[in-house]
Amino acid sequence: MQNYPKNVLLISGKRKSGKDFISEKIVNRLGADKTLIVRISAPIKSHWSKLHSLDFDKLSGTDEYKEKYRKDMIQWGEQIRREDYGYFCKAAIDMFGAMQKQIWIVSDIRRQTDIRWFMENFGAVVKTLRLRAGQDVRKQRGFIFTPGVDDVESECGLDHFNNWDWEFQNNGSDDAEKICMAVEGWIYSEN
Template structure:
């Protein structure tokens, strides 16, 4: 069940940008690049993740000496706990599909104008943000050979699970961004994306 109202702290919020893509597709990299461009436009911008509160809850409830900042990064440290965290998150989502979306927005500064969600993984994530906020959705495409160069290795129970596959057939994206070009080509795509995002904010 989704909460009926968004958090009151998001009063200044103009747009939520939802990123989706496979592991090692470059979601975090492109999210940071777009955030920097939005800041250059004078927009107060913040990057959040649906997985951020999941990891915080995981650390708190398991009472282990885990490094929460490492768990939020794209590192080997995170990979050691990924499967167990995914299972933990599924148990909570089965009770409340919008729980982690709602939780991550509770930490947004009241002065923030644009929130970039770096890791939407399910149709219910998209549905939550579309229900409560003006949104712009982005799917990152990157071929598997390129992802392998970045360290991707197929892991059963993770890469064939809902956390990675639930949005594979989803079609209702505002834009699809290919992350395989040279840097100058990617920059051109990001500039166009920035224009589209600004237009959505003004609409």
């Protein structure tokens, strides 16, 4: 049995900063045979869809369907985290079968407890990346400020965290290329 993971990249950023786009770009460049996107929000959406007989695929998408339930999902998730801050981290690893892949891209780190959990469990192989995008760019990508969503811990919990391995602007394709090159350099130097 392989000793996986060999690399864990924790990506954080505000809504519409490009976390999913960058995560998918990295997987495409490194290869899906050894790289996997782990989404902490996926088990939240899965549990929520089962509890309320909702469409999981639509809840995982980017349209209004998800936005209609986002605030309630956040509140419910916070309640679970108060009991076990690593609950959804563990659930996401299981849900995606992550232990079978060398490289994990955790695309939606939102809280200091998320970082803490991964550092406690995989510390030596973990790197953190904060994506930033200009307000105008985020609006072009569909961002609309929503009270109760954009002003709570799920969006603001890492605003004052300053211990990032990398911080990048993600306002376009040149930025995306720089981000991918930095991550690839780290991955290839470690493997």
